[in-house]
Amino acid sequence: MSISNELVNRYPWLPSLKKIYEDIGEKPPAEFISELFINSDSIQIAERVLKIFEAAFNNLEEIPDNKIDDLNIHVYLLLKIILYALNNKMITNRTANLYSKNAYNDMERESNESNLYNICQDLGLKINFYDPPEPYGLKVVKDHREKLKANFSIHYIDYLRLASNLRDEYRKLTNNTLINGYVFIQNKTLIRLIQEYVRNKLLIEETGDKASLKAFIKEVSKIQGFKELYDKISSLWDKRKEEFDFSFKIDIKSKEDMLSLYPPCVIEILKKAEEGQNLVHHERLFIVWFLLALEYPVEKVVDIFSTLPDFDKEKTTYQVEYAKRKNYTPYQCSTLKSLGLCMADKYKDELCKEGYGSKDPTERKKLKHPLAYIRIKKYRSEKEEEYKKNLAKRALEESKNQND
Numbered sequence: 049m050s051i052s053n054e055l056v057n058r059y060p061w062l063p064s065l066k067k068i069y070e071d072i073g074e075k076p077p078a079e080f081i082s083e084l085f086i087n088s089d090s091i092q093i094a095e096r097v098l099k100i101f102e103a104a105f106n107n108l109e110e111i112p113d114n115k116i117d118d119l120n121i122h123v124y125l126l127l128k129i130i131l132y133a134l135n136n137k138m139i140t141n142r143t144a145n146l147y148s149k150n151a152y153n154d155m156e157r158e159s160n161e162s163n164l165y166n167i168c169q170d171l172g173l174k175i176n177f178y179d180p181p182e183p184y185g186l187k188v189v190k191d192h193r194e195k196l197k198a199n200f201s202i203h204y205i206d207y208l209r210l211a212s213n214l215r216d217e218y219r220k221l222t223n224n225t226l227i228n229g230y231v232f233i234q235n236k237t238l239i240r241l242i243q244e245y246v247r248n249k250l251l252i253e254e255t256g257d258k259a260s261l262k263a264f265i266k267e268v269s270k271i272q273g274f275k276e277l278y279d280k281i282s283s284l285w286d287k288r289k290e291e292f293d294f295s296f297k298i299d300i301k302s303k304e305d306m307l308s309l310y311p312p313c314v315i316e317i318l319k320k321a322e323e324g325q326n327l328v329h330h331e332r333l334f335i336v337w338f339l340l341a342l343e344y345p346v347e348k349v350v351d352i353f354s355t356l357p358d359f360d361k362e363k364t365t366y367q368v369e370y371a372k373r374k375n376y377t378p379y380q381c382s383t384l385k386s387l388g389l390c391m392a393d394k395y396k397d398e399l400c401k402e403g404y405g406s407k408d409p410t411e412r413k414k415l416k417h418p419l420a421y422i423r424i425k426k427y428r429s430e431k432e433e434e435y436k437k438n439l440a441k442r443a444l445e446e447s448k449n450q451n452d
C-alpha cells in the first residue's frame with residue numbers, strides 16, 4: 049500500500065518514512081547531522097526541536113506553534129538523535145509523552161477517517177473500516193440505553209500488542225466487544241493506541257555503552273549548530289530538574305523532607321510519574337487520595353500527573369477536586385497487595401515486611417495502612433532526634449563536670 053508524502057510529513061514516525069525518504073531515513077546519525085547543519089533550514093529546525101524540549105520540561109500538553117510541513121521529518125529525526133545523546137530516561141519519557149500527545153491531537157483533528165485508516169495500514173495493523181459506522185452492542189446505564197457503533201475494528205493480536213503498556217481494566221480484551229477475532233473500537237481509543245506506538249518509537253533505552261556515546265557526542269559536537277542546541281537543552285534541563293526534585297520532596301505545610309517518610313508503594317508511583325511512565329487507574333486513585341489525606345494542595349497533586357502521556361489539566365483538576373470533596377480514604381495495605389501495588393518486597397522495606405513493635409515487647413504489629421507508615425516513621429525519626437539531642441546534652445554535661 050502506498051501512502052502520501054503529505055501524510056508522512058505530518059506523521060514522520062510512520063514506517064513509510066524509510067521508503068519515501070530513503071536518502072535521509074537510512075543515513076548514519078553523524079552524517080545526517082553534519083548535512084543538516086549546513087542547510088539553510090537548520091536554524092528553523094533547531095528552533096523547533098528546542099521548543100519541543102522546552103514544552104516537555106514545562107509539562108505542556110501540546111507543542112506550541114507546531115507546524116506541519118516537510119521540515120517535520122528533520123525535526124523528528126534530530127529529536128531522536130538528541131534523545132539518544134542526552135541518554136536520560138526522565139527527559140526521554142517526558143519528550144516522548146509530549147510528542148505522542150501532540151500526534152494524538154493531530155490525529156484527532158483529522159477531518160475524515162480515511163487518513164486514520166491509512167495510518168493504520170501503514171503501521172501494518174489488521175483493521176476493518178466501516179462507513180457508515182457498524183453497530184456492535186448496547187450500553188445500558190440505569191434507564192439509559194445507547195446503541196454502540198464504530199468506524200473501526202482491529203484484530204485482537206494488534207489490539208493486545210498496542211495496548212500492552214496500558215494496563216487499565218477497561219482496556220482488557222474481556223471488557224471489549226470481540227467479533228470474529230476483531231475488537232470494535234471507537235476512533236478516540238484507536239488514536240490513543242496509536243499514540244502509544246508513537247511514544248514507544250521515541251523511548252530509546254538508556255545506553256550502558258557510555259564509551260560509544262561519549263565518542264558520538266564528541267564527533268557531533270564538532271558541528272557548531274548541533275553543539276549549541278545540545279548545550280541549550282542540557283542547561284534548560286539542569287535548571288528544571290532542580291525544581292522537580294524540590295516539588296517532589298517537600299511537604300507543603302511543614303516544609304519537611306517527606307520523601308524519606310513515604311512508604312514504598314507511594315515512592316514507586318511518584319517515581320513512575322516523575323519519569324513520565326503511564327499509571328494505571330488504581331495507581332492514580334491511590335496517589336490522589338493519599339496526597340489529599342496529607343493535605344497536599346489540589347494544584348500540587350495535579351502537577352504530579354502532568355508528565356503522564358494522557359495528561360489533561362482541566363480533567364485532572366476536576367477529578368482531584370472531586371476526590372477532595374468526597375474525602376476518600378486511601379487504599380489500605382491489603383487492598384494494595386491484592387492490586388499488585390504493594391512494593392514491600394521490591395524495596396526490601398523492614399517496616400512493611402516485619403511490622404513494628406508494640407507496648408508488649410514480645411508482640412510485633414503488622415502494618416495495615418500506608419498512612420500509618422508515615423506516622424510510625426515520623427515517630428521513630430522524632431525519637432531518634434530526641435535521643436541524639438540527649439546524647440549530645442549528656443556529653444556536654446560530662447565534659448563540663450570534668451573541667452570543673
Ligand code: SF4
Pocket residue numbers: 311312313314380381382384385389390391392400401415416417418421
Ligand atoms: S506494606 Fe503497605 S505501606 Fe508498605 S509498601 Fe505494602 S502497601 Fe505500601
